Each structure stands twice: as structure tokens, then as C-alpha cells.
Amino acid sequence: MKFRKIVAALLTASAIAAAGLSQAMAADQVKIAIVLKTLSSPWWQMMVAGAQEVARENDVSLVVLGPPTEEAVEQQINMFQDALSQHPAAMIFAPTQPPTAVNVMQKAKAQNVPVVLVDTPMPEGFDDYATFVGMDNVAIGRAGGEALTKVLKAGDKVLLIEGAPGNPTMTERCNGAEEVLKAAGLEIASRQPAYADREKAYSVTQNVLQSQPDIAAVFAGDYNTQLGAMRALKQVGKDVPNIGVYANDEVLKAILAGDLYGSVHLDSYAIGQMMMKAALDVAAGKEVPKRLFVDATIVTRDNAQAVLDRSASLAN
Structure with a gap:
């Protein structure tokens, strides 16, 4: 293979x-x-x-x-x-x-x-x-932000999780998302680094949920961060849109299962x-x-299976 x-x-x-x-x-x-x-x-x-x-x-x-x-x-x-x-x-x-x-x-x-x-x-x-x-990482962030605006309303709070300080890739993605979300009247509840690390993203999300349980959505700068946030959300039974960047097989399966809203796929x-x-x-x-x-392509439940099938074809 x-x-x-x-x-x-x-x-x-x-x-x-x-x-x-x-x-x-x-x-x-x-x-x-x-x-x-x-x-x-x-x-x-x-x-x-x-x-x-x-x-x-x-x-x-x-x-x-x-x-x-x-x-x-x-x-x-x-x-x-x-x-x-x-x-x-x-x-x-x-x-x-x-x-x-x-x-x-x-x-x-x-x-x-x-x-x-x-x-x-x-x-x-x-x-x-x-x-x-x-x-274009700013454009990627904007695309993710726009996807969230379609399922949120003005005043809703969004958690942004980026990578390591000084790493421009996820910083630019979060900049793009923040720009679009604010323009739509959404509130950035918190913006924190997680170093592209799943466990750190889990901890960040846990901490924010404790202080702001009314978080209405999450934008994550990469797939590991998104999956870490997903775990924290599921742990407290909170079903809110969670969108990240890069849909690997694990992300695609979580989207199909309804555990994630979507991904800006690269x-x-x-x-x-x-x-x-x-x-x-x-x-x-x-x-x-x-x-x-x-x-980049926005992946949701509507097209996740097709992306997963292509991934399988590359593996064979």
C-alpha cells in the first residue's frame, strides 16, 4: 500500500x-x-x-x-x-x-x-x-469563518485556537477567521495557542468552557487542535459547530459521525x-x-465521504 x-x-x-x-x-x-x-x-x-x-x-x-x-x-x-x-x-x-x-x-x-x-x-x-x-492561510481562515457564520447568529461566542506563538501559519488562519466572524457580529470569546498539540487543545478548550460555558462554536487552526477541542466538547456534552483545517481520515470519520461540523480541507x-x-x-x-x-475545499457531512474515498485511493 x-x-x-x-x-x-x-x-x-x-x-x-x-x-x-x-x-x-x-x-x-x-x-x-x-x-x-x-x-x-x-x-x-x-x-x-x-x-x-x-x-x-x-x-x-x-x-x-x-x-x-x-x-x-x-x-x-x-x-x-x-x-x-x-x-x-x-x-x-x-x-x-x-x-x-x-x-x-x-x-x-x-x-x-x-x-x-x-x-x-x-x-x-x-x-x-x-x-x-x-x-493563502488568511483566505483559509476566512473560509472557515464564513462556514461558521452560516450556522451561528450575531452575538454568539466563538473560541479560536491557534498554533505556537511565532508560527504564522495558524496565526494567519485565525486572523482570517476572526476578521469574518467579527464582521458578522460574532464575539471572539478567547483566542489561545495550543502548539498544534491535541492534548494542549483539549486543555485549552476545557479551561475556556469552565469560564465561558456559553461558547457557541470553535475554530481550530489545524486538525490536531480541532480533534483536541472535540474531545473536550464531547466530555461535557456540548454539541456546537467545530471547524478546523485539513481533513485527514480521522477528521473525516468524525464529520460523518456528527462529532465535527466540518473542515477547510487542503x-x-x-x-x-x-x-x-x-x-x-x-x-x-x-x-x-x-x-x-x-x-481549499469546505468539507461537511455532504461531501466528507467523497474526500475519504479519495484518501483511500491514495493509500492503495
Whole structure:
């Protein structure tokens, strides 16, 4: 099965990293290095799967690296430097804390190694990268907020849960959601970080419910946060709309079961394909647009089964 091959490849990549990256990159192939925020979640694993498909089609030597959690910022930067030292033709990079990555990105430019950013952009004004592949996170948040406005009324209270402070991805999503919700006359009861961690999101939601039991909805910046909030809501028997970002199989099944209202779904497999094609283009000296966006889809009970069926087809 394709997804099992993904996991096996990631384990192999980790072993290679421990033994030395030079073994990972065959001398007679185009060499591409991928450094992600982590390799431990389905979001990043499916992204790797999309990249691996393109790599196989083009006979590319690929190494995939990422720390065990998104909080291991320093480890991720060290992985980037290790990969850069092997002189790949291009690198694909999802910076966890973009300001901490400025120096290594500048080193890559100095060594004429083009970098394809994915998922999370660098700070405004920083231009030392080839292209950005991902999504408009503010627009994603707006889409989630708009979905909630359809089932809420003016004056209702909404809890916003984002990621780690300094991680722009979920901050921008929550900014977009907050903008739309406030414009519709809804109240932001609380906005708190949960570090893309399910247990932390559970605790955040529990605490907010204790002080504000009249919460009418939740917007979560990612799927782990959404699932953590779901657990807290179910524990107190509170049935309110809960929308997050990225519908993996667990989220899709919860939507179909009625435990979650919906998700702003992003196809990380397609992102993986797109970022790999962009990396091959820039490695070959081709011009690429500075920003490449994938589309998002609102998933509810009406279309969750179709999305789940597609996920199953990718796994086989």
C-alpha cells in the first residue's frame, strides 16, 4: 500500500540522516533535500508521498528530514544545515519559526542552492528563496469563518485556537477567521495557542468552557487542535459547530459521525507534488512564479465521504 511505503520511506530517511546524509544522495542523480516541520503527522506524510511520486517519475535522489515535533525548532535548523552541506540541486523547506531560518536561508543562497518554501512563508521583505508553494492561510481562515457564520447568529461566542506563538501559519488562519466572524457580529470569546498539540487543545478548550460555558462554536487552526477541542466538547456534552483545517481520515470519520461540523480541507498530497515539480524546475534554472497556491475545499457531512474515498485511493 502506498501509505505504508511512505512510512517506511520516512523511517529509512531518518536512519540515513543518523548515518550521514552523503549516503542518501546518489552521485549520478539530481539531488533534492526536503526539510519539514515534522514527519510524525499525516499532513506531512501525505505531502512526502506526493513528492516521492514525482521524484520516482524523474529518477531523483531524495532525502526527507524533519524533527519529531513541531516544537523542535533548533533541531530543524540543524537538519537544514546538514542537508545544505551535501550540496543538493535544490531544497524544499517548511520553516517552523521563519525568523530563526533567515541565516540558513541566506547560506543556501550564497551557495547557489535554490530553496522552495512550502506551507509557511518567510517574514515579509525576505526574498532569498525561489518560490513559495502552499496556501493563502488568511483566505483559509476566512473560509472557515464564513462556514461558521452560516450556522451561528450575531452575538454568539466563538473560541479560536491557534498554533505556537511565532508560527504564522495558524496565526494567519485565525486572523482570517476572526476578521469574518467579527464582521458578522460574532464575539471572539478567547483566542489561545495550543502548539498544534491535541492534548494542549483539549486543555485549552476545557479551561475556556469552565469560564465561558456559553461558547457557541470553535475554530481550530489545524486538525490536531480541532480533534483536541472535540474531545473536550464531547466530555461535557456540548454539541456546537467545530471547524478546523485539513481533513485527514480521522477528521473525516468524525464529520460523518456528527462529532465535527466540518473542515477547510487542503490536499497535502497535491502540495507535495507541486513543491517537488517546482524544485526540479528551479534546479534546472527554469523560471517559476514566486507564489504557487493550492485550492481549499469546505468539507461537511455532504461531501466528507467523497474526500475519504479519495484518501483511500491514495493509500492503495
